[in-house]
Amino acid sequence: MSLRKREKIQKVLRKIIVKAKPLTGFMATIKQKFSFPLVNAHTHAAMVAFRGLAEDLPLHDWLEKYIWPMEREKVSPEFVYENTKRAIAEMRKNRICVFAEMYFFENEVARASKEMNMPVLIGEGLVDFPSPSYKTFEEGLEITKGLLEKYKDDELVNVSVSPHSIYTVSENNLARAKELAKKYRAIFHIHLAETKKEFSDCKKKNGLTPVEYADRLGLLDEKALLAHCVWLTDRDIEILARTKANVVHCPMSNLKLGSGIAPVKKLIKAGVNVCLGTDGAASSNRLDIWEAGKIAALLQKGINGDPTCLSTKTAVKMMTVNGLKALGIKEFFGKSVSQIEKEIDAEENFNYLYELQADDLIIENLRDLTSTIEIVVKNSAR
Numbered sequence: 001m002s003l004r005k006r007e008k009i010q011k012v013l014r015k016i017i018v019k020a021k022p023l024t025g026f027m028a029t030i031k032q033k034f035s036f037p038l039v040n041a042h043t044h045a046a047m048v049a050f051r052g053l054a055e056d057l058p059l060h061d062w063l064e065k066y067i068w069p070m071e072r073e074k075v076s077p078e079f080v081y082e083n084t085k086r087a088i089a090e091m092r093k094n095r096i097c098v099f100a101e102m103y104f105f106e107n108e109v110a111r112a113s114k115e116m117n118m119p120v121l122i123g124e125g126l127v128d129f130p131s132p133s134y135k136t137f138e139e140g141l142e143i144t145k146g147l148l149e150k151y152k153d154d155e156l157v158n159v160s161v162s163p164h165s166i167y168t169v170s171e172n173n174l175a176r177a178k179e180l181a182k183k184y185r186a187i188f189h190i191h192l193a194e195t196k197k198e199f200s201d202c203k204k205k206n207g208l209t210p211v212e213y214a215d216r217l218g219l220l221d222e223k224a225l226l227a228h229c230v231w232l233t234d235r236d237i238e239i240l241a242r243t244k245a246n247v248v249h250c251p252m253s254n255l256k257l258g259s260g261i262a263p264v265k266k267l268i269k270a271g272v273n274v275c276l277g278t279d280g281a282a283s284s285n286r287l288d289i290w291e292a293g294k295i296a297a298l299l300q301k302g303i304n305g306d307p308t309c310l311s312t313k314t315a316v317k318m319m320t321v322n323g324l325k326a327l328g329i330k331e332f333f334g335k336s337v338s339q340i341e342k343e344i345d346a347e348e349n350f351n352y353l354y355e356l357q358a359d360d361l362i363i364e365n366l367r368d369l370t371s372t373i374e375i376v377v378k379n380s381a382r
Helices: 003-019 045-050 059-074 077-093 106-115 137-150 171-184 196-206 210-216 234-243 251-256 264-269 289-304 312-319 321-326 337-346
Strands: 038-043 096-101 120-122 157-159 188-192 224-228 246-249 273-276 329-332
Touching: 038 224, 038 246, 038 273, 038 289, 038 321, 045 059, 045 077, 045 106, 077 096, 077 106, 096 321, 096 329, 106 120, 106 137, 106 157, 137 157, 137 171, 171 188, 188 210, 196 210, 210 234, 234 264, 246 321, 251 289, 264 273, 264 289, 273 289, 273 312, 273 321, 289 312, 312 321, 312 337, 321 329, 321 337, 329 337
Parallel strands: 038 096, 096 120, 120 157, 188 224, 224 246, 246 273
Antiparallel strands: none
């Protein structure tokens, strides 16, 4: 090609480039109206303070060598209050409308939630050893009783009975916790079958899987809110379906801690109500249910080798109405849960799940996230 011809082509190209309009901000302008409340059904809000401080560790090392020592040193009423406000701000940014909580000094979580007008299910985390907020399990149980009484008629705050797990609470104390939950018709919130170690230790000690053990103790019913449920047998899934227990799938935390992948496809097929949680920000790093729903769907497609597995509509139900059901909420934003579910069913698809981020959603009731909004939560326990 001659020099003269090359210069002529370059001159034409320069004109095209100058006249072309850049597409900057194109994706950022996409917004999607979304009429359904996002529910974070399992978290530890104040743990935003520990985000990024203990990475690349299995759960039990993460808890025993890093998180519990830091909690003993750092956690106080003011710590919980201030960091819960940070967590609520993050959840609001990610369009979360209600959350279920388990931690310490839960009265401070309630205070922060009421100040920020955020519906919450609180639960004092109960363990057999001294915690930042009490010295004995008995004291922790008394704190829970006080919370149940204090907030029994509150419109924004509801209270669960929340033993941490089967490996941190004795058989007798688990039974006492469940008895208290039954007395108040409260949600019974617990971590269950999260890791292979928990599964193996329970089999060795009790001759039962964690789910079988919980069932034997009478812990499982429609008020049971079971975080994780990663390590399950087919019989375990049958038990969960029979007892109508609710499972909170926390895919980001389970992946990061190397705990495994819950058999969500099997659980849903068996008729178990499966909802979504972020877990604490220390183990998942993000308080984002929209992202959790996206990851949950992709995981099930991948591990089952089936692209039709866990549709976008199913994922949306997991992050909305299934969470409301699990928390015992009958009405939200002036609509019954059954009405919300009908509206989800009426939508043709939710294919934008994979395209958009949480802050691309326009939720009418959260038009002004910083102002006071009227939210009335009617719980079946009242």
